[in-house]
Amino acid sequence: MSSRTASKEKVLRAAIDLFNVKGYSGTSVRDIAAQAEANAALISYYFGSKQGLLEHLMTDFLEGYVASIERHTFHMDQTGCGAALLSSIWDVLVYQQSKHHLARFVHREITLDTILVRELMTTYLTKEKSLYKKIVKVGFEKGEFRHPPNDYWILQLRGMLILPFLHPQYIREVYHLMPHENHFIQRYYQELTGWLSQLFDAEIPKEVLDNHT
Structure with missing residues (x-):
């Protein structure tokens, strides 16, 4: 698995964990990036936005x-x-x-x-x-x-x-x-x-x- 793919998977896992605990509205892009130990810009790169x-x-x-x-x-x-x-x-x-x-x-x-x-x-x-x-x-x-x-x-x-x-x-x-x-x-x-x-x-x-x- 490439580092980019690994980072994307970490973002997805972090989002699932946080959405479950804090809800979608209660979770920020910064929260997801911090949980995934990734740059917040990666979320925009892969998905465009939190939505x-x-x-x-x-x-x-x-x-x-x-x-x-x-x-x-x-x-x-x-x-x-x-x-x-x-x-x-x-x-x-x-x-x-x-x-x-x-x-x-x-x-x-x-x-x-x-x-x-x-x-x-x-x-x-x-x-x-x-x-x-x-x-x-x-x-x-x-x-x-x-x-x-x-x-x-x-x-x-x-x-x-x-x-x-x-x-x-x-x-x-x-x-x-x-x-x-x-x-x-x-x-x-x-x-x-x-x-x-x-x-x-x-x-x-x-x-x-x-x-x-």
Whole structure:
């Protein structure tokens, strides 16, 4: 890794840490530069401004988040829609786990009503909804799911997928669990698959469960 790339990564890590603790508005460019042990001019060089840094972090996270779902829609004819749905859920959990500090910040920021958030919702979260609907629609047409879900299942699913990473303090203090640990992800995935099997009155592909536990 070049020194420039290393400096950029340090700026990103510093911004994530500070945004989580102090919030975006409460963090200055100088704060980020000091935490990263870098020149403040580097932030302007790489991102243009603090707002540009925010946009980079949120866009980069959401692109990876949606890709964790989308890649499983390309091979549904071979893998089956049930396997595609479960594998996408596993990958979303693992993706958030691998970036749990960034996940917490992005999910929290998404609750605000800003122009940036509206654009990100239109670009990424609307696509997330359409991808899940596509998997279930095709699965129902192929007979993998024995009845269509209610209108709000994606809201329920999304809530369950992001809650451990949006509220890690709650999970730790109330349930004494660590959402960033592998053990939690495996157990939580099992709970989610059980909920989905009841929701769609569908069999859980055993080989998918075996691959993720």
